[in-house]
Structures are given as C-alpha cells and as structure tokens.
Amino acid sequence: MERVLTVGLDGSPESLAAAHWAADEAERRGLTLRLLHAWPLLAPEPTRIPSEMDQNYWAKRLVHHAQAELQARHPGLIVVGNLVADDAQDALLNAASESEMLVLGSRGLAPVESYFLGDISMIVVGRAERPVVLVRARGQAEGLSAPERDAPGEVVVAVKPHGPVDELLEFAFTTAAARDLRLHAVHGRSVPLHAYAPWGVDHTVTQEIVEEAQKHLRQALRPWCEKFPSVVVADTVRLDSPARAIAGAAEGAELLVVGRRKHHPNLGSRLGPVAQAAVHHARCPVAVVPHD
Numbered sequence: 001m002e003r004v005l006t007v008g009l010d011g012s013p014e015s016l017a018a019a020h021w022a023a024d025e026a027e028r029r030g031l032t033l034r035l036l037h038a039w040p041l042l043a044p045e046p047t048r049i050p051s052e053m054d055q056n057y058w059a060k061r062l063v064h065h066a067q068a069e070l071q072a073r074h075p076g077l078i079v080v081g082n083l084v085a086d087d088a089q090d091a092l093l094n095a096a097s098e099s100e101m102l103v104l105g106s107r108g109l110a111p112v113e114s115y116f117l118g119d120i121s122m123i124v125v126g127r128a129e130r131p132v133v134l135v136r137a138r139g140q141a142e143g144l145s146a147p148e149r150d151a152p153g154e155v156v157v158a159v160k161p162h163g164p165v166d167e168l169l170e171f172a173f174t175t176a177a178a179r180d181l182r183l184h185a186v187h188g189r190s191v192p193l194h195a196y197a198p199w200g201v202d203h204t205v206t207q208e209i210v211e212e213a214q215k216h217l218r219q220a221l222r223p224w225c226e227k228f229p230s231v232v233v234a235d236t237v238r239l240d241s242p243a244r245a246i247a248g249a250a251e252g253a254e255l256l257v258v259g260r261r262k263h264h265p266n267l268g269s270r271l272g273p274v275a276q277a278a279v280h281h282a283r284c285p286v287a288v289v290p291h292d
Contacts, residue, residue, distance in 0.1 A: 005031040006082075006099040008038075008092055011062050013137035014105025021135045021285055022103040023070045027077045028178040031100055033070065037063050038084040038091035059083055089120050096128035106134035106279065106286070125279065126260065126271055131171055131289045133255075134279060153254030153284075154182040154234075158246045158274050160259075161187060161216035167291040168259040169221070173228045175287070181254055182232045187217050188245025188274075189237065206239055213237045243277035250282045257287045 007022040009015050019035065026033040037059050063081040071079050084091040096102040104121050125132045157172035159165055176183040195205040214237045225233050238245035250256040258275045271279065271288070278286045
C-alpha cells in the first residue's frame, strides 16, 4: 500500500502554509503528498464540458495551482490532487485513516473564517486515527521557519513518563531524525501541596521531585535514543503546570508534539489541557498524536 501524507486544502493562507509544510515533510520521509479538497456540492465529473460551465472549476483550480507550486519547489516529490464530494469533516477523517499523517491549517485563537478550520479541524484532531499536524500561516507564526532563525530549531515533545508514550515518542523521534533536529523532551509537573512550607516552597522537596521525575523521563526516552542514535536529545522537568511548561518550551521550536488519548466513537472527542493549550497558543506547527 502506498504511503501517503494528506493535507486539507481550502484556499486559505493557513491551508497553503500547511501544504508547504506537508510537502517538505513528505519529501523528507519519502511519502506521496495528497492534496485533498472536500465540498459536498461537488458535481459528478463531466466527460466533456467547457471550463466556464464546469461547476467544479474553482475547486480544480485551487488544487491544480497548489499542486503546480509544490511540484516546482519539490521536483522529486509525487503530488496528487483529490477532490471529494463529501462533508469536510468526514472526508478528512477518512483521509487520516489512510495516511501516515494529516496536515491542516490552523488559526489558533483567531476568528474562524475558513471551512477547514475552527470546529471542523478540532473535531478531526480529536477523532483522527493518525497524527494530525496543525500549521499556521507564516505571519501568524511570526516567521519561525528554519531559514529565518539565527539558531537551529528543535522538536519539542510533551512527555508524561508514567503514561503511554511509545506512539508519541516514535513520531517525535522520526520527525527529528528526518529534519536533522534536536529533540527536546519536556515534562511539566505542578508543585504538590506538601512541598509548601510557612516560609514558601521547600526547595529540598522540590529538588527530590525533579530528580525523581527526570529519572523516569530518561527511562522512557532510553529505548528511543538507542533506536535513533543520530538524534541529539535534551530533557527538561519543569515545576509548573504541564500546559504552561510545554507552551514555554515550544518558543522557537520547529514542531511541538503532544499526545491525546483515543476515544470510543460514541463518547465524542476532546483534547486534554496540554493539547488544548498547544493547539491554541503555540506559534509553531503542532502535531497531535493519538495513543491508547
């Protein structure tokens, strides 16, 4: 079966930024890039009809222009267009199940004006069977692309050492290796009540907490460091809420990787507080990786 990376296109600056990020990632991973545009009102493909009478003209134009631009920048990459006469949410979820990852544009906390963004993208992120990467437009991300930074970026991954981390770390290490970036594993932990004393925080207690957490974090990372020996790895334990710890660590990152638990279809979809904070506040692309 052909290995595919799918990006959702709707013509917005965010979806075009997502397409460029996806093309770069697909080329590095040796994947086929699929450009998906979904709209329930797409007409059945006519055999012969002038373009001015073709109801799908603008949808075709959107995909073809993006395909030509990406192919020009990545001549060795296989790029295919895909027009789907279906609801965007359903089309994206189906595409995600068939892809190595799904890439979508994101506006973070900005007003929702695009069909692929807002509620639809959040539902897809919460229900997709495979990782979903959200990418902001260049202006929204404040130009944090690698060629424009003074220092090389890194892949930041939020790790809960005692939780299920294999899917999360596999994605983070694979991406860091493909992009030749450092991987920075971050664990945030709020200061427990017993660490407080009448004069403030008991630093002896907090030091013990940090050392214990760091030991478990390094144990979780060890097998992946052995599997990806070329990846330089750093680890950090921050005594702060996990959401704030990850948001702070992601400043200047090239990618932030967070996890979410898979949910039974009948129980709906939701993101945990760390993933919610990452999706809404991080300025770099955010990968949300489902795990058991």
